Amino acid sequence: MGDSWNKKEREKKKQQEKKEKEARKKERKENAASGNDSMIAYVDENGNISDTPPDPRKRKEIKLEDIEIGVPEYVPPTEEELTHTGKVTFFNHEKGFGFIKDQQTQQSVFVHINNLSEPVNENDKVSFEIGHGPKGPMAVNVKKQS
Numbered sequence: 542m543g544d545s546w547n548k549k550e551r552e553k554k555k556q557q558e559k560k561e562k563e564a565r566k567k568e569r570k571e572n573a574a575s576g577n578d579s580m581i582a583y584v585d586e587n588g589n590i591s592d593t594p595p596d597p598r599k600r601k602e603i604k605l606e607d608i609e610i611g612v613p614e615y616v617p618p619t620e621e622e623l624t625h626t627g628k629v630t631f632f633n634h635e636k637g638f639g640f641i642k643d644q645q646t647q648q649s650v651f652v653h654i655n656n657l658s659e660p661v662n663e664n665d666k667v668s669f670e671i672g673h674g675p676k677g678p679m680a681v682n683v684k685k686q687s
Contacts, residue, residue, distance in 0.1 A: 626686070629665045641667060641680050652680040659685050 582590050586599050625643050627650070632639030637654035639661075650671060656679070661667060665685055672681040 623670050624668055625671060626666065626668050627680075629661050629663050629667060632661060632663055634660075639663075641669060641683070648678075650678055650680045651676070652683055656681045657683050661685055 582592065583594050585591055585595050625645065627641040627643045629652075630640050630642045630649065632652075634654075639652050640649045641652050642649050650669070651674060652669070653674075656669075661683070667680075667683050667685055669680040669683040671678050673679065
């Protein structure tokens with residue numbers, strides 16, 4: 542029995558691919574011998590990879606000290622940045638808690654009677670710092686403003 546048509550086609554295809562591979566190999570050898578190296582890539586000023594070298598006039602010198610790797614150094618906030626001002630929107634004297642609306646962020650912040658320096662009522666203007674309570678942000682060091 543002879544080979545099937547499909548088998549002959551596959552064999553022809555394999556021979557053709559083998560010839561193409563040999564031709565590519567020969568072409569690479571000729572290019573390497575002539576010094577034409579097309580494998581060099583350059584990075585332009587925008588960080589894109591290209592096959593043309595960058596313009597030397599656009600080159601910028603960067604000091605090693607200016608390169609910052611990782612997390613920037615921690616700068617503690619000033620007293621002014623920590624202190625917020627707001628208005629007491631609700632306060633329950635029996636239960637000992639209430640809420641202050643921050644003037645800048647318009648966010649409502651929980652306040653407990655233990656964090657008050659003097660008694661407050663609704664609509665009083667106060668200054669406070671934001672701390673972390675068991676259920677989220679909480680006003681601490683609350684002082685009544687005149």
